Amino acid sequence: MKILLAALNAKYIHSNLAVRTLESYARTHLPKQEMPELEICEYTINEQKDHILADIYGRNPDVITFSCYIWNMEMIFSLAKTLKLILPEVPVWLGGPEVSFDAPAILKEHPEIAGIMTGEGEATFAGLMKFFKEAGSGDAGLPETLTGIVFRRGTGEIVTAPPTPPLDLDEIPFFYRDMAGEEGMEVFRHRIIYYESSRGCPFSCSYCLSSLREKVRFRSLPKVCEELQFFLDAGVPQVKFVDRTFNCNHRHAMGIWQYIREHDNKLTNFHFEIAADLLTDEEIDFLSTLRPGLVQLEIGVQSTNPDTLAAIDRVQNMDHLRSVTERIRGGKNIHQHLDLIAGLPHEDVVSFRRSFDEVYAMKPQQFQLGFLKVLKGSAMHRRAEEFGIVYHPEAPYEVIRTNWLSYRDVLYLKGVEEMTEVYYNSCQFVHTMEALTEEIGSAFDTYAAIADWYRRQFPRDVQHSRLARFTILRDFIRDRFPARQKFYEGLLLLDLYLRENAKSRPSWAPDPALWKSVFQDYYREHAEGRLDRRMMHGEVFDVDVLGIGGSGPWPVVFDYRSRDPLTGNAQVIHVKTTK
Structure with missing residues (x-):
């Protein structure tokens, strides 16, 4: 019996953590005789639907499961409808955050869906796969003993099973190492490596789902460090932690940061999403000692409007946040990524302009301007009418207008977002x-x-x-x-x-022809061979934008062999000449 674990990623460079974790957990926790054949297939939302359908059909599955998020939901529904026509006897199951909070309603609206796994899926998926293997079919009647699922009986009745208890995170296998004997890390060579060391969030921001879990749980520090060493040994370019608030536990965060400093391979970069309010003086001082480029920090500011922050249940001391980002920037060794969300309550264009300017003044390396997504299951979803928030009925449920923003205002802010990206x-x-x-x-x-x-x-x-x-x-x-x-x-x-x-x-650009001999002399002196020569460029400036001083023109060489580890900018050398 073959179970297909299908993922639709937003881009090719993304890899799906969920399907590999489900497969690895089931393979580890089920006896061989209870394990069906599991096969992972990854696609992107930019691929043609017919190509995906043909590939799934060619794999000859007995059950198809999809990992669901706001960016792929509409395409999954479309695929499921057509799969019901192509493979009418093959049940389609869904799982993931996008379908966990209104599973009965989804089953009522989409008769082509056989069932939904809700909440954390590892143990739920393993139990379901064991049942399918024993039954020898994906459309057999499901027993009452299964947990964490919502399914449709043959009579059409929709049944909601009790939730599956949360797992100890140490029980979840490290699939990257498990794959080393098969595909190995080669399959991730051109993809982002995602890693999870905790689940949950200590905050209760009304637009987010992470705080809905009972409490924050952590993978044990020795296990995390052992697994990070695997990435370091493999020389991967970047490890992106998916922890919602990485620094909510001081001991856990410092343990990981100390380990990656002590075992730095001078190549791998680690990305963490943190709460700036929680950073201690000890942590900031420690971060300033890291190799430039070793760590990048993502900090969700979301708004600087006090009324907005109160309405979304977000605790944030802006003076402290400014101080923290300034101190981190002062170290000149850490890439900072700051976020704002447009469309939140009490934020009109004037207020958002103020938030934008205040965050921009913090000079992050990346400044992401996003738009509110009204996620099912979130407090914002329940309070949308109160705030006059109108949003697209299809995923990703992005804001259209609010009591403070018209649709024209939203379009205006979209233009600002696009130019900020460019x-x-x-x-x-x-x-x-x-x-x-x-x-x-x-x-x-x-x-x-x-x-x-x-x-x-x-x-x-x-x-x-x-x-x-x-x-x-x-x-x-x-x-x-x-x-x-x-x-x-x-x-x-x-x-x-x-x-x-x-x-x-x-x-x-000014004509550099008159300075050709000056640059050639420089290249002969400083370049070793043709390759070095291609890694340099001479340019002449009519204005002193580099602050060199004296009278112009100012000939300079851009040396791409030596780049700033944080910005990637080439070293700029003023070529002194008597010309």
């Missing part, structure tokens, strides 16, 4: 945007103005090359600040070549 989070326009936001006086107003420029100049959904983005920003600046054109062209040129040796030169 001109801030790409990290390709750092010096230009720093000067521009300072000149305009508000970061929000800056990105809103660029968004308006795009809207007026280009049709929707036009894709622009990297160089085109530079040219568009130059045109915007030339229209807005014509007297400052030369200065900003110098900054744009600096930003362009800091990240890479661009193959195409911008039309507005």
Whole structure:
């Protein structure tokens, strides 16, 4: 008997933690004679539906299970309807956070779904697989002894079984090591490695589901360190912890941070989602000692409006948060990722502008502007009508309007979000945007103005090359600040070549021909062979954007062999000359 564990990821670089954990737990905890054949298949939501259907059909499953999240739910429903036509005798089961909180309603609305696993799925899945193996069929009548499932009887009656008790996290196998004898880590070579050292969250933010678990549970520290060593030995580029509030337990967090510092392989980066309010002085001081690039921290600010924070049941001391992010930034060794959510209660455009500017002033390496998703099972879902929150009826249930934001306002903020992604989070326009936001006086107003420029100049959904983005920003600046054109062209040129040796030169760049011999002399002295030569680029600046001093022009070399470990920017060397 074959059970298919199917995952639809948002992107190819993502890997699905859930299906591999379910498979590994069942394989570890069920005797061989009680185990059906389990097969994992991963797709993305960008693949053609017919290709996915054909692949599933070709695997000849007896039961199909899907791992469900807000980003893949609509596609899964579509696949399930068609699978019922193609494989009418093969039951389709669902599991995951998107279907755990209204499972009976989903079964009523979708007769093609045979059942749903609710809550944490490891023990539930193992029990269900054992039953299917013993029954020799995926459509046999389910017994009352199974837990953690909602299913439809042959009579059409929908039955909700008692929940499955939470597991000790140490009981969950480390599937990455289990795979080493089969596919090994090769299957994850171009994918993000996800790791879980705790479940639950100590906070009760009304838009989130993580706090709904009874309490925070941890995987034991010795086991975590042993498993992290596996990643270090394998030389993986990044391990992304999925813990909702990694630093909610001081001993657990410090134990892990101390271990990765002591066993640093100078290659692997570790990503943690933390609550800045909980960071202690000891932890901040310790983090400042880590190798640049070893750790990156994601901090959910969500809003700086006190009324908003109170309405979403979020405890946050903004003065302390600013102090923490400033101290971390001062260490110049940790990548910070700060988040805001648009569409929360009491947040209109004026209030959101204030939140945006305040978080922007913290100078994170990544600044994510997201939009409220009204998740089933969350307190926000129950209070949506109270706050006048109208949201899309299909997943991901994103906000359309609220008592404080019209749909026009939401579209306006979408434009700001897009320009923030292009001109801030790409990290390709750092010096230009720093000067521009300072000149305009508000970061929000800056990105809103660029968004308006795009809207007026280009049709929707036009894709622009990297160089085109530079040219568009130059045109915007030339229209807005014509007297400052030369200065900003110098900054744009600096930003362009800091990240890479661009193959195409911008039309507005100064002609470097007169300086060719100067650069060639530098390359002969500092480059060892043709490869080194390709890792350098000479450029001439008509304005002193680097603060070199003296009179120009200023010839510089961008050396891509030596990059800033935090920003990825090339080293810039002023080529002194008597010319």
